[in-house]
Amino acid sequence: MPEAAQDPLIGLSDALVERTKRAQSLVARIEVEGRPICSGTLWRKDVVVAADQGFAHVDAAEVVLGDGSRFAAQTAGRDPGTNVLALKLDGTPDPTPLPTAEPDLGALVLAFGADGDGGISVRLGVIHSVGPTWHSRAGGRIDRRIVLDMTMSRREEGGPVHDAGGGLLGMSTLGPRRRVLVIPATTVESVLEPLLSKGRVERGWLGLALQPVQLPEAMRAGAGQSRGLMIMGVAKDGPAEQAGVLAGDILVALAGESVSRPSTVAQRLGPEAIGQPVELRLLRAGKILLLTAIVAGRPSG
Amino acid sequence: MSEVPSRLRVAVAVSDATARCRLAALVARSGHEVVELTDAPEAILTDDAIDEMTSAPAVAIGPVAGDFAGRVPPDATPQQIDAALRAVVAGLTVRGPSPQHRNFGPMVEEAWPVLTPREIEVLAALRDGLSNKAAARRLGISPHTVKFHVEALFKKLGATSRAEAVAKGLRRQIVEI
Numbered sequence: 226m227p228e229a230a231q232d233p234l235i236g237l238s239d240a241l242v243e244r245t246k247r248a249q250s251l252v253a254r255i256e257v258e259g260r261p262i263c264s265g266t267l268w269r270k271d272v273v274v275a276a277d278q279g280f281a282h283v284d285a286a287e288v289v290l291g292d293g294s295r296f297a298a299q300t301a302g303r304d305p306g307t308n309v310l311a312l313k314l315d316g317t318p319d320p321t322p323l324p325t326a327e328p329d330l331g332a333l334v335l336a337f338g339a340d341g342d343g344g345i346s347v348r349l350g351v352i353h354s355v356g357p358t359w360h361s362r363a364g365g366r367i368d369r370r371i372v373l374d375m376t377m378s379r380r381e382e383g384g385p386v387h388d389a390g391g392g393l394l395g396m397s398t399l400g401p402r403r404r405v406l407v408i409p410a411t412t413v414e415s416v417l418e419p420l421l422s423k424g425r426v427e428r429g430w431l432g433l434a435l436q437p438v439q440l441p442e443a444m445r446a447g448a449g450q451s452r453g454l455m456i457m458g459v460a461k462d463g464p465a466e467q468a469g470v471l472a473g474d475i476l477v478a479l480a481g482e483s484v485s486r487p488s489t490v491a492q493r494l495g496p497e498a499i500g501q502p503v504e505l506r507l508l509r510a511g512k513i514l515l516l517t518a519i520v521a522g523r524p525s526g
Numbered sequence: 527m528s529e530v531p532s533r534l535r536v537a538v539a540v541s542d543a544t545a546r547c548r549l550a551a552l553v554a555r556s557g558h559e560v561v562e563l564t565d566a567p568e569a570i571l572t573d574d575a576i577d578e579m580t581s582a583p584a585v586a587i588g589p590v591a592g593d594f595a596g597r598v599p600p601d602a603t604p605q606q607i608d609a610a611l612r613a614v615v616a617g618l619t620v621r622g623p624s625p626q627h628r629n630f631g632p633m634v635e636e637a638w639p640v641l642t643p644r645e646i647e648v649l650a651a652l653r654d655g656l657s658n659k660a661a662a663r664r665l666g667i668s669p670h671t672v673k674f675h676v677e678a679l680f681k682k683l684g685a686t687s688r689a690e691a692v693a694k695g696l697r698r699q700i701v702e703i
Contacts, residue, residue, distance in 0.1 A: 360635075364703060403629065433703050436701070
């Protein structure tokens, strides 16, 4: 047998055990009517953060922390855009806040969750890929695209992901093809205040359903680009309808900036855009048309 | 196994009165008889935990905690609900589309082929169940041109049927903003 003190594998194992013990009190099991639904992260004194998609249509829950303490909790706010749900606890567990960490490609990470059988569960993996800012289907802006090299059950979703130094990378969530993604701590932080004070995150809204299209040859010269966004639907009484946009128009530029992807439009529709006029450059019947819409707040639900 | 009758006795166990009316009407339109929970139903459609003890298999509509023979999404079509009720009575387990398709994800998958406006219009006609001839009439083009666009759509989307083309081409690319 190798000497424990010098053996790197035993050293690694001991370090993982020690990290897990330290993280334990921050991992939440979220129960509804006595059934474990998903996991969460004790983010602040009385706030647990979880994945919105794992917790749809539920407003009250019980939260059991890794140390066994149990609290009643209410949904304080949810943001499908970043998939962040904030639960306010009745009671004030006092976590030692963790420093947030930046993802390093290839670094070892620990993802914690509640396995549903009482205790917390741990997964070890590496940071499989790190990408730039991205926009989710619901229009939320996520600071980094972090994918982990591990699998995860739905019950474990929403728990904290730590790096080797014990720094908090963010919250785990299940993405397309069940890949495990991390919602970065900075993204969670940026939506937490509005979630706690208003229950939601305001985002700009035009009331358009868009689909990327290839412009026919004849229109490319006039538009100065080969792709655009075809307007498949216009919300009744929404900003675009009031501006005179019709289904079938093709959006080629927004506020003077050429657009061919919905995410480019979403970038221009942050909270700061609400109430501001924005110029839409459209193709209608082969001709360029300029309309101005006043960006509204996205209606809830 | 005994044959599943075409007309089932279905109990609609839904707490919200409006939702109950809507679902009961929908079940009746599918040719079933709507009965009370206590009236020996063969199947149950519910959006809530069922308090009463009953041996009939249940189809849960929407995200309801519990163990049900059938589960359909909250926006299930009448045909899906009908099919789910018949299936659970036949002793099968019914699940909606796997949630992995709806996991949190990016706005538009990068690799999706980009269609032309005309292809999108033709695809919308396919979605509405129109024949090439009817689509041609709607769009004011020749059936031959429609056929050309349909073939281009199949190729671009890697689809082998009209239904597959519609599913791949329309459902996943539209973003509301």
